[in-house]
Amino acid sequence: MKTSPAETAANAIIDDSWIELRRHTAARLALGRSGASLPTRAVLAFDLAHAQARDAVHLPLDVDALTAALSAQDWPLLVVRSRASERSAYLARPDWGRRLAAESATRLSEAVGSNGADIAIVVGDGLSSTAVQAHAAPLLRALRPLLSGFSLAPIVIARQARVALADEVAELFGARLAICIIGERPGLSAADSLGAYLTYAPKVGRNDGERNCISNIRPAGLALEDAAQQIAALARAALSKQLSGIALRFDPNLPAPAVVAMTQDP
């Protein structure tokens, strides 16, 4: 039987007959092959996911848009930045992302009243501006009524921020608890995950073992309403037990934690 050139070209791809197994996993299996190589479609699908992840890391947080969204919810706001002046410095030097730039520290000190607050909330760009841009405002809207019994410091929006930056902010506010809402390191399957990190008695030098983390906060992961409930429950527990971190994590009275990120330090 003769085949036309077009049919021959179409036959370059060898499909995988076990494609139904994809329903058991999000792994990129049964991609087929052209010789030893991936088919064009699979190459570009991967590249698109990687491009979205890179954009999440590298596109700057639109602070004006976030400020507008949070102002519409009547949050008092302050904007600060870390000692990492731009993204490549941020990526290479996590220690710079954990500390406030000098002028930001000065401005915060001037803005702080002397009374302290129960909770200081910091919204940091972290490793995904995409996540913060899309989900931070709705998450805070859901969280606000759940924290109504506590006094809150003004919300601080932080650029080029790592989790520990919230320690310095909260220490300046004299707050008893820091909540850092921050963009998580994007994966190929999701570039828009937020993490929430809670630290009791926050101060510069706290380590990750002294925090609790709720991870994978996004509409297709841990839903924002559920995340807000978990954050509020952890906040109440931390403030009443006066601790956070590993000692709090194993409390059976707390809601089951979401997946705890073990491998990243956003």
Next chain:
Amino acid sequence: MRLQHAVGARSYVFRDLRELLAKASPARSGDALAGLAASSDEERIAAKLVLADLPLTRFLDEALIPYEDDEVTRLIVDTHDAQAYAPVRSLTVGAFRDWLMSDLASTDVLTALAPGITPEMAAAVSKLMRNQDLILAARKCSVVTRFRNTLGLRGRLAVRLQPNHPTDDPKGIAASILDGLMYGAGDACIGINPVTDEPAKLAALWRLLDELIRRFEIPTQSCVLAHVTRQIDAINNGVPLDLVFQSIAGTEATNRSFGIDLRLLREAQAAAQSLKRGTVGSNVMYFETGQGSALSADAHHGVDQQTCEARAYAVARAFQPLLVNTVVGFIGPEYLFDGRQIIRAGLEDHFCGKLLGLPMGVDVCYTNHAEADQNDMDTLLTLLGSAGVNYVMGVPGADDIMLSYQSTSFHDALYLRELLGLQRAPEFAAWLHRVGITDDAGRLATTRAAALPQLTAFAEGASI
């Protein structure tokens, strides 16, 4: 000998061997983060010039991390083989590089030399080597290991099949295993990074792999990469386990941050060997390493990250492992910033491990916040294939959906086989042919494999 070098009117002085090694290291973000890196390119080359004239023996006389303070140092010093070292004893580091590149350093000579080389010597000479030197010298090294198949033979490349799943779902894991087997991957091992740390759930994963390997008579070995204490407990509870895995590092304090020490690793090796599950050999250990772990644990003692990494290989070789791989780009851009640094580190790690006598594989990988992409991984993979890497990773579509990083795919291994004519481990290759996955030439068959229906039924029926 003073550690100093004059360039024109400027004199560079290096305080000690640690500072000299750190400043002679090719630039990478982790050493800058640690405050150890050379402050200029000229200072870096001045350090290399001093290092080139340094007698190798100086590393035997002067420990980077004190003997009294660190059991890895004690291991290095106490197990050094002076007789094996004799052929290079009189050389400087620079002359050692020349010797390595010469025809004097044949495969047999390098095999005999390995117990006489310390990690510091390997790290030092690697800092004077260009990428092509690291590739050519590593290619001359041969390290063959055995459990249910034979790994590391010349002209062969193995793949660890890595079928991770974000909830350890058995059907999801089995589906990825099937995908890998149908692409001819899995001879290094089938190794799952579990999400769970619960003994009962871990045991179910070991049983899943054991059932698969026994039912289909696959000449490979299983591994579930839990903490070593979980694996010892599993052995004591009669769980069918092949390889014992652990992440290791090059300082005692870093290993302690991993919850391990040498005594615990000895216990694990003895426990795994007591099972006698290997059919063609008894290399039962699997180790992973990676530059930057000591700094990450704040336990580097002022030693640069590449030298710390080489010291991890001294830990590994004390346990005759089946597999060792550096997870080179996993740790992130604060340690290896971009594709260029990841490629260099991958070649360094592979060379140093091979020179020290280890069956080195490399997890050619990166994260989404590193300045790297698939093209960088193609470059490193191709270079490592040329350098004779024992094995690489096989992840469906290069996308690990549990660990959220990009490694190499089953297709990537096929590419390397096609390009360089590399075959699989002989026992595994024979199995693939027998079940119809590969043809007579060892390439993937274009007809449907006889084993596919039963393998599909296994995956569909997998449960815990």
